[in-house]
Amino acid sequence: MRKVALVGIGKIAVDQHVPAIAASPDWDLAATVSRSGKVEGVEAFTDFDAFLAARPDVEVISLCLPPQPRYAYAEKALRAGRHLMLEKPPGQTLAEVQALDRLAQAQGVTLYATWHSRMARGVAGARAWLEGKQVTRAHITWREDVRKWHPGQDWVFEPGGMGVFDPGINALSILTEILPAPVHVTAATLEFPANRATPIAARITFSGGVTADFDWRQEGPQTWDIDIETDAGPLALRHGGNTLLIGGKEAAAGPDGEYPALYARMAELVRSGARDVDIAPMVHVADAMTLGSRVSVAPFDF
Numbered sequence: 255m256r257k258v259a260l261v262g263i264g265k266i267a268v269d270q271h272v273p274a275i276a277a278s279p280d281w282d283l284a285a286t287v288s289r290s291g292k293v294e295g296v297e298a299f300t301d302f303d304a305f306l307a308a309r310p311d312v313e314v315i316s317l318c319l320p321p322q323p324r325y326a327y328a329e330k331a332l333r334a335g336r337h338l339m340l341e342k343p344p345g346q347t348l349a350e351v352q353a354l355d356r357l358a359q360a361q362g363v364t365l366y367a368t369w370h371s372r373m374a375r376g377v378a379g380a381r382a383w384l385e386g387k388q389v390t391r392a393h394i395t396w397r398e399d400v401r402k403w404h405p406g407q408d409w410v411f412e413p414g415g416m417g418v419f420d421p422g423i424n425a426l427s428i429l430t431e432i433l434p435a436p437v438h439v440t441a442a443t444l445e446f447p448a449n450r451a452t453p454i455a456a457r458i459t460f461s462g463g464v465t466a467d468f469d470w471r472q473e474g475p476q477t478w479d480i481d482i483e484t485d486a487g488p489l490a491l492r493h494g495g496n497t498l499l500i501g502g503k504e505a506a507a508g509p510d511g512e513y514p515a516l517y518a519r520m521a522e523l524v525r526s527g528a529r530d531v532d533i534a535p536m537v538h539v540a541d542a543m544t545l546g547s548r549v550s551v552a553p554f555d556f
Contacts, residue, residue, distance in 0.1 A: 256524065257284035257311060261302065261327060262318035263291025265404075266341065270370075271318055274513035280521035284312050302327055306334050313337055314524060320407075322414040325350045332357045337364040339520050343423055344368075346414035348536055355531040364523045366516075367531045369427035373515035374495030376506045380482075381432040383500055388485040389433060391463040395479045396425040397472035400454070406556045410452070417452025419539045422468035426535040428480060428495050429464070437462040439538055442546035447554035454554055458542050471554075 258281045260267050272293055275281045285297045287305045292298045299305040305312075315331045316339040317324055325345055331338050332354065344367035345351040351367060358365035371377070398421055400410065409415050416423065430436070437460040445455040458466040478494035490499040498506040523530055 255282045258314040259285040261287040263288035267318040270513040320409045321346045339366045365529045370512040371424035373512040376498030377495045379506045392482040394425045394466035397469040397477040400470040411450040418468045418470045430534040439541035442542040444546040445551045449553040
């Protein structure tokens with residue numbers, strides 16, 4: 255087993271990362287770094303520099319911080335020769351992630367920019383079925399309640415927090431994984447609350463007949479759907495990619511196993527000395543922000 259440290263002990267770390275590490279035969283959670291969060295029975299640090307100095311034996315770091323402060327921590331980790339796993343999105347900007355990739359290569363360490371939704375149960379099957387087929391139309395409906403998933407976390411609406419693209423990029427990570435040919439953004443409409451710096455909703459048009467509807471104001475049942483029409487019939491992904499329907503019939507389904515799969519992939523990368531840094535989902539977000547028409551909507555508060 256390899257020792258790993260979790261940096262940033264918030265909701266996503268507690269709900270997903272800690273259980274995934276605990277269940278893995280590859281990893282031993284040896285330390286945490288957080289201003290206030292802790293994991294019972296695990297050595298806790300409040301200062302990242304102090305952790306790096308005190309625990310040279312921990313060769314792998316998993317960063318679960320919000321994207322805004324992440325680059326500074328990631329750069330320090332890589333310069334200290336640690337292998338690094340990044341929660342999505344891997345950074346605030348494309349340039350940040352590209353700089354980290356170059357640094358990881360120079361340092362000879364692993365860098366893994368994770369996209370957890372790509373590990374959903376139906377995604378691999380969707381990619382395999384779509385290979386070689388002609389996509390005639392596709393639509394993403396990704397609507398959820400920001401108050402449920404990010405309660406009181408104002409950083410999501412601050413510059414670098416991405417707003418509704420924080421969940422929307424999960425859909426884009428699936429789209430860029432399964433389509434047999436790449437698409438690009440051609441137009442977008444972005445809804446910004448009057449008191450916020452990032453959008454709460456977005457409608458996007460891509461080339462190839464692909465469209466997307468992202469909204470962070472949905473109450474009640476949440477919607478994470480992708481519908482694709484092809485020359486061989488329809489394909490649909492439901493429940494964030496965990497249910498695959500081909501021709502209206504269920505082809506794959508299962509419980510959430512995304513984060514265990516991420517940690518298994520990280521173990522493979524470290525063993526082989528490889529890197530995995532795909533920025534395609536972030537390119538779509540950047541293009542939507544560049545091309546998008548801004549619409550002001552009602553103020554939003556938690």
